[in-house]
Amino acid sequence: MDILALPDVILRKVMRCVRIKDRLKLRLTCRAFGKLVAETNAGCFERGGVTRAPKRYYPYREDDVSLCLQLGDQRVKHIDLSEEGLEQFLHVRNRLFTGISFEIFEFDLDDDTFDLEFIRKLIDHFRIDKLRFQLGSEEQLEKAKQLMKDYPGNECTIYLWFLPETQRLFAIPPIRYLKITAADAILFKLLSSHNSLTFGVQMTELTLMELKSALEALSADDRKRRVKIQVKRSAMVKLLRDCGITDDSKEGDVRGGFEVMTVLKVHNLIHLRYKRCLIEITFLDWKEGTRSVDVDIANCDEW
Numbered sequence: 001m002d003i004l005a006l007p008d009v010i011l012r013k014v015m016r017c018v019r020i021k022d023r024l025k026l027r028l029t030c031r032a033f034g035k036l037v038a039e040t041n042a043g044c045f046e047r048g049g050v051t052r053a054p055k056r057y058y059p060y061r062e063d064d065v066s067l068c069l070q071l072g073d074q075r076v077k078h079i080d081l082s083e084e085g086l087e088q089f090l091h092v093r094n095r096l097f098t099g100i101s102f103e104i105f106e107f108d109l110d111d112d113t114f115d116l117e118f119i120r121k122l123i124d125h126f127r128i129d130k131l132r133f134q135l136g137s138e139e140q141l142e143k144a145k146q147l148m149k150d151y152p153g154n155e156c157t158i159y160l161w162f163l164p165e166t167q168r169l170f171a172i173p174p175i176r177y178l179k180i181t182a183a184d185a186i187l188f189k190l191l192s193s194h195n196s197l198t199f200g201v202q203m204t205e206l207t208l209m210e211l212k213s214a215l216e217a218l219s220a221d222d223r224k225r226r227v228k229i230q231v232k233r234s235a236m237v238k239l240l241r242d243c244g245i246t247d248d249s250k251e252g253d254v255r256g257g258f259e260v261m262t263v264l265k266v267h268n269l270i271h272l273r274y275k276r277c278l279i280e281i282t283f284l285d286w287k288e289g290t291r292s293v294d295v296d297i298a299n300c301d302e303w
Helices: 008-015 020-026 031-038 083-094 116-122 138-149 185-192 208-219 233-242
Strands: 044-052 066-071 074-080 100-108 126-135 155-160 177-180 196-203 226-231 258-264 269-274 277-282 293-298
Touching: 008 031, 020 031, 020 074, 044 126, 074 083, 083 116, 116 138, 126 138, 138 155, 177 185, 185 196, 185 208, 208 233, 208 269, 208 277, 208 293, 226 233, 233 293
Parallel strands: 044 100, 100 126, 126 155, 155 177, 177 196, 196 226
Antiparallel strands: 044 066, 066 074, 226 293, 258 269, 269 277, 277 293
16 A cells, blocks of 8 residues: 555654654655655644753763753763754654644753754744743743743742842742742742742741631632642641641631641541631651651642
8 A cells, every 4th residue: 555645644644653763764765755755744642841961961062062852762962062953853843743742841951051042943833731940040941931932821839949139039930830938928929920849849837827827828719729848747746736626626626717627647647627728737746756848738628
């Protein structure tokens, strides 16, 4: 059977299901297949991403300006950060597909020297549903915010591996998920903008007043909000005891506005409700231990 004799609409649908590795092989078989590969969409892939290339890909180079690009099942290991490097990549890309889609595309550019326009040209013709950023500096955060403007309305996730200036932190546009390597009760205010918030380091202190203030704000918010924090064991035990909850508390007990929903001592787990908020506390050792207590809070009717 002559595959190339199939109707154009069928060929285009078939080519959307072909792996990038196979497209690379097909284009080398003959001119007709090369033309078909170049003039069709590559389809949709679950993940893609761009990151700085590991040194092992170019061990003899003195500079450190190279990118890796993940295109579904295929990794482009070395894209030189120069006009020549960009042109070489675009030449290959234009022979592989007219467009490509990703459910999630991750930007992990741990270097402030990357040019924003270079990245924009690199991902031109990419359709991206969800953007994910790994950021390590103020400059990277500003570049990420500019890229987010190119995809208005798209779902975004940001992992901040540094603590920005307060003004810049609160100026991050509303996104679905924000993880920050900091722990301070004032950061609860970020929930007014972002759907989900995770503190990447342990909170050594958390008072009952600070927790209740956050719970009151979440209960009054009609939008779905979620926050995950790690609290020092001794600080969490003190907080619970301050509101009347102890290791002897049972399901149905109400203390200080908190209702005990579930107690699983064998798993060191307790579920509480405060107004519209559900609170899951895990790894809660009342008597000893050095492990942080995980606290997951959501303003919903059920998990």
